[in-house]
Amino acid sequence: MTNIPETGRTPRVQIRLVVIQILVLSLLCTLGGRLWYLQIRQGDEFAKEASGNHVQQVVQPAVRGAILDARGVPLADNETRLVVSASRTELLKMPDDGEAVLAKLADVLGMEPKEVQEKVRLCDAKTPQPCWNGSPYQPIPITDEATARQALQIRERAEDFPGVTAEPQAVRRYTAPGEANTAQVLGYLSPVTDDEIQKAQDTESPYLRSDQVGRSGLERQYDSELRGKAGVTRYEVDNLGRVIGEAESDAAEPGSNLVTSIDARVQRVAEYELNEAMKAARKEWDRNTQENYKADAGAVVVMESRTGRVVAMASNPNYDPNAWVGGISAKDYASLTGKTSNYPLLNRAIQGQAAPGSIFKVVSTAAAVEAxxxxxxxxxxxxxxxxxxxxxxxxxxxxxxxxxxxxxxxxxxxxxxxxxxxxxxxxxxxxxxxxxxKDYFYKAAHDFGLGKETGIDLPNEVTGRVxxxxxxxxxxxxxxxxxxxxxxxxxxxxxxxxxxxxxxxxxxxxxxxxxxxIGQGDTLVTPIQMATIYAAIANGGTLYNPTVGKAVVSPDGKKVTEIKPRSHGKLPVTKQTLTQMDEALEGVATRGTAAWRFGGWPQDEIPMHAKTGTAEVYGKQTTSWFATYTEDYSIVMTISQGGTGSGASGPAVRNIYDALYGVSDSGAIDPKRALLPAPQKSLPKVRTDGTIVAPKISKDPAKEQKAAQKDGEAPADGQQLPVGTAPPPDTDNRQTRRRRGARPRGGRRMLGRGRRTCS
Structure with missing residues (x-):
């Protein structure tokens, strides 16, 4: 083997090392120079460009839960509509900011170009409605009433409508089953505001800019349960709005369903009878003012005496809550809020205040005994x-x-x-x-629950005044x-x-x-307060918080949270006094001021109790009040500027009871005609897929009840429920039922139809 001396290799290795060092040093110098150029020389410019790269989210709205009556009939649900939307991001890429496309779209939809352009502009402090309050990166709805033909035109001519989509979406619907409007109880929706978003940021249920939230009624009271959770897809976009990647995606979760204690059939009858009573009052002559009664507003409450659950609640004047779906027009908004409309958005059952007149005398009676x-x-x-x-x-x-x-x-x-x-x-x-x-008379009113809220599960209840x-x-x-x-x-x-x-x-x-x-002067009460008081007299003295919500059912139907009745006190009377008042109020219906309205009523089978009231109001015509109860229900009706209690409200209240129990003009009880002879205790049946079984409801229960009352036939729906629907209300034998504290009778009492003697 030949040995090469190390001295021969050393110069070459050293040369190579020097070359490598030079290359490394050159690369480091180049990299350092480039970093200096990017960080120092061009740093501000690149920082500005990088700030435009951020994450934007596109929201998929959650399907809002339905609001159902006590038998499962939908009062508010969602329907699939053809929704035409426009992408603002795509429109702004066009030379004219999409003005020509929007003009073509307006022509197809039969709208004015200005109206469509206003829909896609963003809301701010200076921009009035209509405008878009949601994210500018998601499609903005133009209309939810597109026809199939219009949608087809848009989709077939996609090149003429860049950034415009037409597809089916779930939209809120207020169904009015059997003509039961229920507007003030249900409420309505509108887009969330910036203030609401800010306030809800740290809560368990934060808002998204695309959310629709409840503004009144049950929609507001149970908004967090009904709203669900929207789905969110997050995109990385550059400063021009171009998508450069998808970050993450969360699926939408539908809202829960709300079962109420409202019975749509009874609700329709209550609304119909209130309206008919007001129309009839306008035909009556007021001898004090020398003109017909104006009967400009009214309300009626039908409540379960033993639980405080509201079976029906009507307020007049009324309105169509569907006017708010998809955004209310300026014309419709003006008609709902203008003075000439007499403010139909008010729920006069919980927000209408008036002197109670003689129906207040139960409070004064209790005060006198206490004194x-x-x-x-x-x-x-x-x-x-x-x-x-x-x-x-x-x-x-x-x-x-x-x-x-x-x-x-x-x-x-x-x-x-x-x-x-x-x-x-x-x-x-x-x-x-x-x-x-000692102020016994004022103390009694407070103890009866007046001068404060009843605690009903509806927003904006007023307190009245003691x-x-x-x-x-x-x-x-x-x-x-x-x-x-x-x-x-x-x-x-x-x-x-x-x-x-x-x-x-x-x-x-x-x-x-x-x-x-006598319930005059500066005293003010609401119909719901008086219904609560008379229900308490009926049930033995318990003042219940009125409730409309009965149960919250999860979207999959696996979790049912029942809303139990709650009490806020007892009437400040002894059992003996309560029994004496109960007998006296029965006397009102049989031989007192309300007897002429309950002629022929089956008093032995269904003991009726009543109190009439006619309240004087300075500068206005008298307010009509009629407060009643049976063992099952408490019904209170009032009509502003309507006349006397038994004269204006009496017939309507009697007709509601006739419908509830199936009582004919002759006084006979027909179970087939009875809409709800005893309160509905059970909840609707929930299928395994989470949907709720709903019985059929006739086209107009109120008018069918009228027709059946004349010819003695049962209405179309009666108690005949389809196979697989919820069971009928729990009932018992009316022949053997006796009211609390009833005195023995030898037979049916003959009821007079004599003329009214007092208010």
Missing amino acids: GYDFNGNYNCASSYSVGGQVFKNFESQNHGAIDLGRALEVSCDTVYYSLAHSEWKKDGGINPKGKP PDRQWKQDYWEANKDAWCKTGKKGGSYVEVIAYENCLEGNKMRAGDQINYS
Whole structure:
């Protein structure tokens, strides 16, 4: 083997190492120079470009849960419509920002070009509706009422409509089954606002910009349950809006379904009868104002006496909640909110306040007994009562002589309550009380739940008003400057009242307490409050929080969360007093002020209890009130400027009871005609796929009930449910049922149809 001396290889290795070092150094210098160029020389420019690369999200709306009646009939659900949408990103890539494309689209859809252009502009503080409040990176709906022909034109001529799509989507629908509108109870939807998004960021149910949220009614109250969770696909886009990659995607989760205690058939009857009663009242002559009654608004509540669940709730004037679907037009919005429409968006069952008139006397009766007056004592029902030179008259100046409190309720004797209230006012120290007054009459109203919310599961309930001493003081402090400025001694009626209020408007005067005792003066109540009170009298004294929601059912049907009845107190009366009041209110329906409206009613089978009320309102016609209950239901109706209680509201309430129990004009009970002879206890049947079984409902239960009542035949749907539907309501034998505390009877009581004697 030949050995090569190491000295021969060393120069070549060293040369190679030097060359490598030079190359490495050159590369490092080049890289360093390039980094300097990018980071220092061009750093600001590239940073600006990089800031345009970000993630945008495209939202797939969740299918909103349905709102169902107690038997599973949809009151609000979703329907598939052809929705035409435009991509704002694609439009802005065009030289004219898509103006020509939108003009063509408007022509196909039969819309004005300006109307379509306004749909795709983004909302901000300076841009009025209509505008788009959602993400600019997702398709913006132009219309959800496209026809199949219009959609076909758009899809076949895709080259003429770049960025425009026409495809089926789920859209909210208010079904009005059997003509049951239920608008104020259901509410409506509209796009979420920036403020709402900001407030909900840290909650368990944050909003997305594309969300539709409930604005009133059940849609608002149960929004988080109904809304579900939208699906979100996140895209990486550059500063020009071009998609450069997909980051991640979350599937949409549908909302839960809400089962209510509303029965669509009874709801329709309640709406129909309220409207008919108002139309009838407008034909009646008001001898006080020398014109027909205006009957401009009204409400009715049908409630389960033993649970507080609402079976029907109607408010008039009414509106179509479908007007809000897809965005309300300026014309429709003006018609719903203008003064001439009398504000149909108001739910007058929970937001309408008025003096209650004589239906308030159950509160005054309880107060009198609590103050120590004997229920069975003798009280003078004179034709009038005088205080300090002022005469307070009984209704139509009736004089019934010496009567007890039960009879005072039956004939609605005002002067008995005037005397009791005045006596207590004097015991409390009169206009200048010493110490702390007992104020039995005002305390009773608070204990009955007045002056505060009932707790119903609907938003924006009002409290009404109990004009006690604290309220008088607060009201006087807020208004005394205006009263002192406009008041005038010896002037007009309004000026004299202002003058007196300026001097002593914070003091409880005798007239204040006298008027208060019969539900007049400054007292204000709502129909739902009075329905709750009369239901409590019916059930033995429990004041329930009224509820419309009955259960929340998960989308897959596997989880059912029932909404249990809850109580907020007991009536401040003994069992004995409650029984005595119960018997007196039965007397109202059989021989008192409501007897002429319940002639022929099967009193032995279904004991009826009632109280009429006619409230005077300064500057307006009288308010009609009719409060009633049976063992099962409490029904209260009121009509603003409608006349007397039994005269205007009485027939409608009787007709609702006839429909519930299947009572004919002759007084016979026909179970086949009965819509709901006992409250619905069971929930609708849920299929394995999560859908809910819904029975069929006739086209118009109210009109069919009218027709059946005349010819004695059962309406089309009656209690005949399709195979596989929810079971009928739990019933029992009416022949053997007896009301709480009922006194024995030898046979059916003959009911008179005599003329009304009191309010």
